[in-house]
Amino acid sequence: DIRMTQSPASLSASLGETVNIECLASEDIYSDLAWYQQKPGKSPQLLIYNANSLQNGVPSRFSGSGSGTQYSLKINSLQSEDVATYFCQQYNNYPNTFGAGTKLELK
Amino acid sequence: QVQLKESGPGLVQPSETLSLTCTVSGFSLTSYSVSWVRQPSGKGPEWMGRMWYDGDTAYNSALKSRLSISRDTSKNQVFLKMNSLQTDDTGTYYCTRDGITTVFAYWGQGTLVTVSS
Numbered sequence: 001d002i003r004m005t006q007s008p009a010s011l012s013a014s015l016g017e018t019v020n021i022e023c024l025a026s027e028d029i030y031s032d033l034a035w036y037q038q039k040p041g042k043s044p045q046l047l048i049y050n051a052n053s054l055q056n057g058v059p060s061r062f063s064g065s066g067s068g069t070q071y072s073l074k075i076n077s078l079q080s081e082d083v084a085t086y087f088c089q090q091y092n093n094y095p096n097t098f099g100a101g102t103k104l105e106l107k
Numbered sequence: 108q109v110q111l112k113e114s115g116p117g118l119v120q121p122s123e124t125l126s127l128t129c130t131v132s133g134f135s136l137t138s139y140s141v142s143w144v145r146q147p148s149g150k151g152p153e154w155m156g157r158m159w160y161d162g163d164t165a166y167n168s169a170l171k172s173r174l175s176i177s178r179d180t181s182k183n184q185v186f187l188k189m190n191s192l193q194t195d196d197t198g199t200y201y202c203t204r205d206g207i208t209t210v211f212a213y214w215g216q217g218t219l220v221t222v223s224s
Contacts, residue, residue: 001168034210043201043214044152050208087151091209095167096154 006099019075023088032092109133111215129185129202147198
């Protein structure tokens with residue numbers, strides 16, 4: 001199975017700040033990488049697919065980048081509604097696998 | 108609009124079988140694939156298996172010996188059956204629909220399954 005390692009595990013940032021979350025795959029996943037946002041008590045929501053494609057309806061302050069084994073999610077101008085846990089997921093190989101998550105809080 | 112809703116028992120005895128139903132609306136099961144994803148409390152999600160739009164199935168190898176996914180297209184329902192449940196099978200179970208690619212673009216509200224005697 002492909003292991004997805006996210007960093008950091010938790011993050012505290014101020015409103016308006018730029019935030020970066022990293023995801024490292026244990027082998028090349030050829031940009032078959034998605035990012036999800038999960039707020040407490042809610043289902044995950046798709047933010048980014050194909051490493052850098054923004055899902056319909058997702059604010060443009062969210063962006064994704066990367067290739068090979070290294071990927072990142074960037075949130076520009078952090079808003080209060082962005083407080084959540086973020087997961088990366090690879091869909092290049094079965095079984096599709098997720099990272100353990102990055103919990104984003106406000107400073 | 109696209110909707111998925113999971114239903115099933117909230118409590119299952121150890122060694123028993125879990126049966127869940129995902130009822131969908133706003134799309135056809137013969138056009139889009141549906142996956143089951145579960146998530147233990149405080150942990151990352153785990154993909155369990157997929158019912159492809161053409162009726163084929165794919166399973167997580169870690170669960171394949173215990174898991175079965177089927178569907179009834181006339182009722183817009185996808186079913187999950189998993190046997191020999193243990194306490195570490197406790198968590199929230201979601202059904203999801205693929206998007207443009209095989210990502211989980213739409214999620215149900217989830218159903219909490221607790222395995223306990």
